[in-house]
Structures are given as C-alpha cells and as structure tokens.
Amino acid sequence: MSFTISSPLCTICQVSIETQEHFLLACPLKSAVWTGILLEFFGTVPLPSVLSNAFQSFVFPSILNPAIPASSVFGLTILAIWDHHWSFHFNSVPFLLSAMLHIVCKSISRLCSELELDSP
Template identity: 75%
Template sequence: MSIETQEHFLLSCPLKSAVWLGIWLEFFGTVPPPSALSSAFTSFLFPPTLNPSMTAASVFGLTILAIWDHHWALHFNSAPFLPSLVLATARKSISRLCSELELDSADSSLA
C-alpha cells in the first residue's frame, strides 16, 4: 500500500487533474498552465473568475471539498471516483454559494 502525497491527492492524479481542468475551463475560461494550479495552492495566486461576484478562492475551496468528499466516498463506501460526479458536486456547491451571495447583496441593498 502506498502513501498518498499531497501533490497527488490535489493535482497530479489523472482523475483529479480532469476535475481541475473542468473547473478551470468553466470558471476561468482557459486551459490551466501546469504552474497555475501549483501556484494557486502554494502561493494563493488565483486568476480572476469569469463571474466577478464569485471569488477564485471560493471556487478552489469548494472544488477541494468536492474532491475530498468523493475521495473518501471511494475509500469508505467503494463509490467510484468519477470526475463528472466530482464536477457536479463542485458546481452545485459553487452555485449555492453564488445564490447565497446574491441574496445577501439584495438584502443589504434593501437596508
């Protein structure tokens, strides 16, 4: 049994790389250069999002949460780690956060 490294868990696993590619294309509008993901994790250097109301840090954080959830579902429940399902989970969380931010914005403008 091998020990999973942080680099593999977050970035270099082909299944997780597919998740990051999908997120990057959808929320940043480009294919990520190899150094961009590493810089995001090590230096908190994020590109701007296509939706200015959503911060890049939130997109990254919610994507990590989705990866983490599906990673442990694989190990504890034998659920397959499918990038399409991870992307759907991340999108749902990001969409929920966007909706909450819009509600907060609407509430503060009424006050």
C-alpha cells in the first residue's frame, strides 16, 4: 500500500508545510490533542516551552496524579498521534480530536492498571 504526496502542505490540516515540528506539535489538530491531554493530566494549557522542554530535555510539567509517570503521558500521546496520522494516510481514518483523546486516555488508563499490578 502506498500513497503519493503531491504537495508540501500537511495532508491533515492543509494549512502549513509539513515539518517535523508540524508533524507532532504545530498542526492545529495535533495541537488540540496536546491541549486536551495537558489539560486532562496536568491541569494546564501547553505553552510551546512546556512541550519543547518535554521533547528536548525530558523536563515535564507537574502531573495532577503522581501515580502516572508524566513521561508516559507524553510517550503515549506521541504514539497515538503517530498511529492516527498514518491511519489517516493509509486507511483514510479521519483525524478526529475526540477519537484521539479517547485513545490516549484509554492507553493511560491501561498503563495505570498495569502499574497497580506491579505495586506491592
């Protein structure tokens, strides 16, 4: 299965040129995912510096529930964005904010359940 890229614009938002930063953070739809996740798990709106520090220096904001590793929230969000991005391209799955937030929250819930099994 393959697809052809006919434009340098992001195929999801069709607004900006696709760069590494746009791929993960700056696309309006992906930015909305980050906003939703950071509000849900960190209680804050993500400033560009917060996301930059997390990705470049592994410095994460304080999380609301200390039982959940902040790095895992970021990692699972990246995984969901990556997976959903390519599902959009290869399987024509719409990139929907509500679906993305549900997937990330479900993954984090599963992680929490697994961590509880490991605790004494």
